[in-house]
Amino acid sequence: LPWLIGLGFALIVASLVVPFEWRRITSDAWFHVAVVHEMSRAGIPPQDPYFAGLGLQYFWFFHTVLLGWQHASSLSPAGTMALLNIVGAGLCVPAAATLGRALNFPKDACRWAGVVILLGMGGMFWALFPIKLITLFYGEVTGMAAVRDLVGDTSNLMPIDTGRIVSIGNSTSFILRKFLVGTAASWAMLLVLITGASALRFARHRRAAELIFLFLSSLGAFLFHTIVGGASVVAIAGGAFLVFVTGRGPRKPSLWIMFAIALSLVLCVPYLMSVTSGKESSNMFPLGIHLWAILSLPITLFGVGLLAPFALKRIWKRGPGPDMLFLGWLLCALGYALLARLPGPNQFDKPPMILYMPLAVAAGLAIPAIWHKLTRTRSRVWFAVALFMFLVPENCFRAYGFFNDRFFPANWEEEAPLYEWIGENTERDAVVIDAPERTDVLLRAPRRQLYGLETYAYQWGYDAEEMDRRYKLKQEIYKGSGALPKTTVETLRSLSIDLDAPLYVVVRNAETPNVSRRLLASRQFQSVFHEDGRHVFSFQP
Incomplete structure (x- = not known):
């Protein structure tokens, strides 16, 4: 029984x-x-x-x-x-x-x-x-x-x-x-x-x-x-x-x-x-x-x-x-x-x-x-x-x-072309920087992230100084104003060298309307994807 x-x-x-x-x-x-x-x-x-x-x-x-x-x-x-x-x-x-x-x-x-x-x-x-x-x-x-x-x-x-x-x-x-x-x-x-x-x-x-x-x-x-x-x-x-x-x-x-x-x-x-x-x-x-x-x-x-x-x-x-x-x-x-x-x-x-x-x-x-x-x-x-x-x-x-759970993140269907492009057109070892608390790319491309969930950053016992460096970098990209600071660009260059991998930044105009303009104005970023207000920028060290 x-x-x-x-x-x-x-x-x-x-x-x-x-x-x-x-x-x-x-x-x-x-x-x-x-x-x-x-x-x-x-x-x-x-x-x-x-x-x-x-x-x-x-x-x-x-x-x-x-x-x-x-x-x-x-x-x-x-x-x-x-x-x-x-x-x-x-x-x-x-x-x-x-x-x-x-x-x-x-x-x-x-x-x-x-x-x-x-x-x-x-x-x-x-x-x-x-x-x-x-x-x-x-x-x-x-x-x-x-x-x-x-x-x-x-x-x-x-x-x-x-x-x-x-x-x-x-x-x-x-x-x-x-x-x-x-x-x-x-x-x-x-x-x-x-x-x-x-x-x-x-x-x-x-x-x-x-x-x-x-x-x-x-x-x-x-x-x-x-x-x-x-x-x-x-x-x-x-x-x-x-x-x-x-x-x-x-x-x-x-x-x-x-x-x-x-x-x-x-x-x-x-x-x-x-x-x-x-x-x-x-x-x-x-x-x-x-x-x-x-x-x-x-x-x-x-x-x-x-x-x-x-x-x-x-x-x-x-x-x-x-x-x-x-x-x-x-x-x-x-x-x-x-x-x-x-x-x-x-x-x-x-x-x-x-x-x-x-x-x-x-x-x-x-x-x-x-x-x-x-x-x-x-x-x-x-x-x-x-x-x-x-x-x-x-x-x-x-x-x-x-x-009754509907777990799929917001705009699941609308963002399918974005992740399909990332999966087909970026290197397999590429590292993606995405908006805070967005981890869709991990499964839908799939590609690694530079800084994923904040809760995981401190829960697993990683080096706090390194976590702070990555967190501040992400904040400077998505929440800063004006031109990107030179320190931000240098940090990105250093990370790209340390990781020995290409870096990409995902931007959604509906969520962060000024970020795409900031990155376009920088010589270190090249727009490689743009559709329905969603951008992917490649970092050029």
């Missing part, structure tokens, strides 16, 4: 992402497809397509898989991510059920673990709504203005709006979105569940095959997603360490579990060093206290947090044994969720995921036990209603928002 339930979730994911292209390139998928294009151009380790010439400070094994699959099957990177998400959603249910069986829970409880793992994050907005009302009276915009700001642009129920409506503080919800947007998080979750199940089965049965499976799945988790997968696997190793030092479980298998995970980490060290070598030291320390993230954690995990103690109590009452490894994993995941320090929005959605996985499995395992304890019909009816309200409405609301 877990396989049938998994098939149902896979079909739901497929129905949302397969029919329309924009759902396969929305949100983070845009970045991942751009990285695959850059790897196809220049190989590995890749440069960052958003910041030409800089080594990518982001785990890129996932993109290697996408590129390899593209060459083997001719399936696009976006299509491959959609396929991986569909398969991942289908496999997460039996993986969670297998983890439940490794904890010696009955089959009906294990089936519920598979359901909750894909539906159990958030879900309690209806119960926590008073807290949401209170938050509307704090901040720069308060009262009815905050209410209007919250719901004023939700006529199409865009994902950003549905997320804002149900979020409280910085809480997160709708874990199924990890299987709708193209990222490595879905397979990181799957590999973590497999690693946890393999560790428990090895601790109980001590079979070499389980240890090998544990090693391979933990290696995959590290490679696919260093944060979600890697930190979770380290938490499992931490659970084994706690079992070893306390003696509340089999000590020799715990040592082997730690060894297998440590070996997988050691094998990943060269890869991890290539990803982090360019980061500033201030971005390297992974621990710290983030008050708002900590306060949001109970809201994100409120539903599973109410259910899980019933299963955790049962595990604890069994006394010393292999199952203590699961409690140790949960405890280490809690410690990481409270103390993790991550850049940008990762602070609010990644640490909760690491704690959510074991907690959601425990929550699902608890459901049949709670049901059997409720002997009165009225109590069971109320429990069924509460369970339905926890798992269904908020997920449906967020899924409906995703379904």
Whole structure:
């Protein structure tokens, strides 16, 4: 039955992402497809397509898989991510059920673990709504203005709006979105569940095959997603360490579990060093206290947090044994969720995921036990209603928002000739300077950018001085007045030499009416494309 339930979730994911292209390139998928294009151009380790010439400070094994699959099957990177998400959603249910069986829970409880793992994050907005009302009276915009700001642009129920409506503080919800947007998080979750199940089965049965499976799945988790997968696997190793030092479980298998995970980490060290070598030291320390993230954690995990103690109590009452490894994993995941320090929005959605996985499995395992304890019909009816309200409405609301998303940037069709010309008439290693926060060229040409999204510039830990130099250059081109300063031209010349690549500037008269005149007046720029008020200028060093 877990396989049938998994098939149902896979079909739901497929129905949302397969029919329309924009759902396969929305949100983070845009970045991942751009990285695959850059790897196809220049190989590995890749440069960052958003910041030409800089080594990518982001785990890129996932993109290697996408590129390899593209060459083997001719399936696009976006299509491959959609396929991986569909398969991942289908496999997460039996993986969670297998983890439940490794904890010696009955089959009906294990089936519920598979359901909750894909539906159990958030879900309690209806119960926590008073807290949401209170938050509307704090901040720069308060009262009815905050209410209007919250719901004023939700006529199409865009994902950003549905997320804002149900979020409280910085809480997160709708874990199924990890299987709708193209990222490595879905397979990181799957590999973590497999690693946890393999560790428990090895601790109980001590079979070499389980240890090998544990090693391979933990290696995959590290490679696919260093944060979600890697930190979770380290938490499992931490659970084994706690079992070893306390003696509340089999000590020799715990040592082997730690060894297998440590070996997988050691094998990943060269890869991890290539990803982090360019980061500033201030971005390297992974621990710290983030008050708002900590306060949001109970809201994100409120539903599973109410259910899980019933299963955790049962595990604890069994006394010393292999199952203590699961409690140790949960405890280490809690410690990481409270103390993790991550850049940008990762602070609010990644640490909760690491704690959510074991907690959601425990929550699902608890459901049949709670049901059997409720002997009165009225109590069971109320429990069924509460369970339905926890798992269904908020997920449906967020899924409906995703379904109605129209991700394509403004003037998508009108700008097709512009990007078609760039793709056909510029050098493959060309670097494009485009208006602030416009990254269309990364996928539609595709070509690299000198300075992409401002959030990425500081999120990945690049050299702040270099980011400031590129940002100021872009501002001087698009927002300055009069002739281009000599310093701007010199900076462009220096970058062109450093990158050993031609530079192009995209100008839209409707957005920046004076820029085309400024560039035409400069001897260093030549107009190479002009159509419907859209220009491309070539920089002549």
